[in-house]
Amino acid sequence: MASQSPVSLSYRDAGVDIDAGDALVEAIKPFAKRTMREGVLGGIGGFGALFEVSKKFREPVLVSGTDGVGTKLRLAFHLNRHDTVGIDLVAMSVNDILVQGAEPLFFLDYFACGKLDVATATDVIKGIAAGCEQAGCALIGGETAEMPSMYPDGEYDLAGFAVGAVEKSRIIDGKSIAAGDVVLGLASSGAHSNGYSLIRKIIDVAKPDLNADFHGRKLADVLIAPTRIYVKPLLALMEKISVRGLVHITGGGLVENIPRVLQPNLTAVIQRSAWQMPPLFTWLQQHGGVADAEMHRVFNCGIGMTVIVSASDADAAEAELKRLGETVYQLGVIRERHGDEPQTIVE
Numbered sequence: 001m002a003s004q005s006p007v008s009l010s011y012r013d014a015g016v017d018i019d020a021g022d023a024l025v026e027a028i029k030p031f032a033k034r035t036m037r038e039g040v041l042g043g044i045g046g047f048g049a050l051f052e053v054s055k056k057f058r059e060p061v062l063v064s065g066t067d068g069v070g071t072k073l074r075l076a077f078h079l080n081r082h083d084t085v086g087i088d089l090v091a092m093s094v095n096d097i098l099v100q101g102a103e104p105l106f107f108l109d110y111f112a113c114g115k116l117d118v119a120t121a122t123d124v125i126k127g128i129a130a131g132c133e134q135a136g137c138a139l140i141g142g143e144t145a146e147m148p149s150m151y152p153d154g155e156y157d158l159a160g161f162a163v164g165a166v167e168k169s170r171i172i173d174g175k176s177i178a179a180g181d182v183v184l185g186l187a188s189s190g191a192h193s194n195g196y197s198l199i200r201k202i203i204d205v206a207k208p209d210l211n212a213d214f215h216g217r218k219l220a221d222v223l224i225a226p227t228r229i230y231v232k233p234l235l236a237l238m239e240k241i242s243v244r245g246l247v248h249i250t251g252g253g254l255v256e257n258i259p260r261v262l263q264p265n266l267t268a269v270i271q272r273s274a275w276q277m278p279p280l281f282t283w284l285q286q287h288g289g290v291a292d293a294e295m296h297r298v299f300n301c302g303i304g305m306t307v308i309v310s311a312s313d314a315d316a317a318e319a320e321l322k323r324l325g326e327t328v329y330q331l332g333v334i335r336e337r338h339g340d341e342p343q344t345i346v347e
Contacts, residue, residue, distance in 0.1 A: 023118050024116065024118050024121050024122065024125075024144060025044070025045065025144075027118060027122045027125075028044065028122065028125045028126075028129070029044055029045075031125060031126050031128075031129035031130075031139075032044045032129055032139045032140075034129060034133060035107075035129055035132040035133055035137065035138045035139040036138050037105075037136065037137070037138045038054055039051050039052045039053060039054055039105060039106075039138070040106070040138045040140055042140070044139075044140070044141060044142075046141070048141070049106065049108070049140035049141035050140075051105060051106050051138070051140060051163075053105070053165055054165075057165055057167060058167060059167055059168040059169065060165040060166070060167065060168075061102075061165065061166050061167070061168050061171060062163060062164070062165055063097045063100050063102035063163070063164045063165065063166055064097065064161070064162065064163045064164075065093040065094070065096040065097040065161070065162050066093060066159065066160065066161045066162075067089070067092035067093045067096065067159070067160060067193075068089070068092070068157070068158055068159050068160070069085050069088045069089050069092070069158050069193050070193055070194065070196055070197075071196040071197050071200060072085065072088060072191075072193050072196040072224075073085060073155075073156070073157070073158065074196070074200060075196060075199070075200065075223060075224060076224065077154060077155055079210070079220055079224060081220075081224050082120050082123040082124050082127070083123045083124075083126065083127050084127050084224060084225070084226040085124060085127060085158065085226075086109075086123075086124045086125060086126065086127025086128035086129070086130065086131055086158075087127045087128075087130055087131040087134070087226035087227065087229070088127075088131075088192070088193045088226050088227045089109065089127075089128055089131065089158050089159075089160040090107055090128055090131025090132055090134070090135060090137075090160060090162070090229065091131055091135075091192070091193070091226065091227035091228065091229045092160065092192075092193050092227060092250070093107070093160045093161065093162035094107070094131075094135040094137060094162045094164070094229060094231055095227070095229065095230055095231070095248045095304075095305065096162075096248055096250075097162055097163075097164040098164070098230060098231050098234055098235075098246065098248070099172065099246035099247060099248050099261075099305075100166060100171055100172050100173065100246075101166040101167075101170050101171050101172040101238065101243075101246075102164030102165060102166040103136070103164050103165060103166065103231075103235055104135045104136065104137035104162050104163075104164040104231055105137055105138070105163055105164050105165055106137055106138045106139075106140045106162075106163055107128070107131075107132050107135075107137050107138070107139050107140070107160060107161065107162050107163075108139075108140065108141045108142045108143075108160070108161045109125070109128050109139070109142035109143075109158065109159070109160050109161075110142060110143045110145070110158065110159040110160070110161075111124060111125070111142065111143070111144045111145070111156060111157075111158060112144075112145040112147060112150070112151065112156060112157045112158075113145070113146060113147070113151050113155070113156035113157075114146070114147060114148055114149060114150055114151035114152065114153060114155070115146065115148065115153060116144065116146045117154070120154075120156070121144065121156075124156070124158070125142075127226070128160070131226075131229060134229040134231070134232070135162075135229050135231040135232075136231060136232060136235075137162065137164070137231075170238075172243060172244070172245065172246055173261070174244070174245040174260075174261030174262060174263070174308075175263065176244045176245075177244045177245045177261065177262060177263065177266060177308055177334055178244075178266075178310075178334065179266065179334055179335050179336050180310075180311050180333065180334065180335075181244060181245075181308050181309065181310055181311065181333065181334040182308070182309055182310070182311050182314035182330060182332075182333055182334075183258070183268055183270065183306050183307075183308050183330075183331045183332045183333065183334065184306065184307040184308075184309065184314065184317060184318060184321070184328055184329065184330055184331065185274070185275060185303040185305070185306050185307075185328070185329045185330075185331040186228075186230060186303065186304055186305040186306070186307065186321065186326050186327065186328060187228075187275075187302060187303065187304065187326070187327035187328075187329075188227075188228055188249070188278075188300045188302055188303060188304030188305075189225050189226065189227065189228040189304070190222060190223070190225035190227075190278070190280055191223070191225075191280065191281075191284075191299060191300070192227040192228070192249075192250070192300055192304055193227050193250075194250050194251040194298070194299070194300065195251070195298045195299045198284075198288065198290070198298055199223065199284060201288070202284055202287050202288035202290075203223075205287070205288065206287040206288075208287070210223070214279070214280075214283070215279050222279075222280050223280070227304070228304050228305075230304070230305045230326075232324075233321060233324035233325065233326050234246065234305070234307070236320075236324055237307070237317060237320055237321060237324070240316075240320060241309060241313050241316060241317050241320065242309070242310070242313065243307060243308070243309055243317075244308045244309060244310065245261040245262075245306075245307075245308035246261070246305065246306070246307055246308070247260065247261055247305065247306040247308075248304075248305055249300040249303055249304055249305060249306065250300075251298070252297060253295075253296045253297050253298060253299055253300060253301065254270060254296060254300075254301070254303060254306070254344055254346065255296050255297055255342065255344045255346060256297060256344075258270075258306060258343065258344040259342075259343035259344055261308070262334070262343050264337070264343075265336060265337050266334055266335070266336065266337055266343065267334070267335055267336070267337040267338070267341060267342070267343050267344070267345060268332060268333075268334055268343065268344045268345070269332045269333055269334075269335055269345050269347065270331045270332040270344060270345065270346045270347070271331060271332050271347065272346050272347065274329050274330060274331045274332065275302060275303065275329040275331065276302070277301050277302050278302045281295065281299055281301050281302060284299070296346050303329070303331070306331065307321070308334065311333075314330065318330065
């Protein structure tokens with residue numbers, strides 16, 4: 001029997017485009033460079049990124065967070081819009097570490113796809129860099145994984161990792177929150193990165209024209225609008241006013257997120273009349289027939305972050321946040337909890 005010739009295979013035979021990976025690294029370097037800040041010792045291109053914690057911190061505690069963008073990516077695929085989901089990615093992690101009083105220092109990303117499209121990946125990472133600039137943190141590394149047959153053509157997945165620092169004595173953990181404190185709400189920029197499984201279902205049922213005018217913008221633009229990053233105004237506020245609690249309003253809405261910073265004996269009473277729900281959420285509720293309780297549980301309903309301060313500081317905090325460009329509402333108060341009632345009540 002004749003012997004078979006040995007097969008000679010290369011990485012390209014497996015479907016991996018090595019040249020595309022090299023091109024992407026070169027394409028993203030200028031965007032990453034714009035995010036550099038004090039402390040960066042090594043960045044994009046090395047095996048590991050190096051960062052030295054500034055000596056301005058006397059007792060630094062590192063705070064880390066990781067998150068993704070969820071099924072909002074499916075809307076991005078449908079619209080072929082990839083320039084803002086990177087901002088979402090950064091926002092979800094930096095807003096999470098911010099609520100513990102941390103200043104974001106650096107960020108790393110993970111981009112995974114079946115076949116690398118350099119233009120699409122560059123758009124995504126440009127958005128990540130833009131988000132890092134908004135948060136004041138450095139994009140110092142990441143991973144681009146090209147895995148043939150793992151993802152359908154044109155699709156990808158994202159994950160992000162943020163690390164920040166806070167003085168040990170200034171960690172915000174909610175333990176100082178007391179009855180009588182005031183809950184301020186900062187306006188969201190839209191649905192942020194939560195509730196998109198329901199949003200996509202509503203779109204499937206309502207079948208709207210996504211390019212139609214929606215209060216002066218295309219409906220598609222309103223639906224894909226990136227998550228607001230609250231880092232710089234809230235860090236500035238914390239330099240002037242004692243903040244007792246911060247809550248990033250993500251999946252679970254006001255009703256499930258505020259209790260995460262409250263002691264068991266306290267309840268937040270939120271007045272629904274304190275702010276006007278943005279048109280996007282009214283549209284979603286009407287076209288999806290979504291009950292009020294479900295709206296409050298799934299969506300941020302126009303409030304992306306809450307700030308809890310003493311009653312004596314509430315007016316000053318509101319004025320300072322408005323000066324810093326935020327839209328602010330006095331949502332309600334903290335009071336003693338009665339029995340086993342919910343720890344957030346929207347009335």
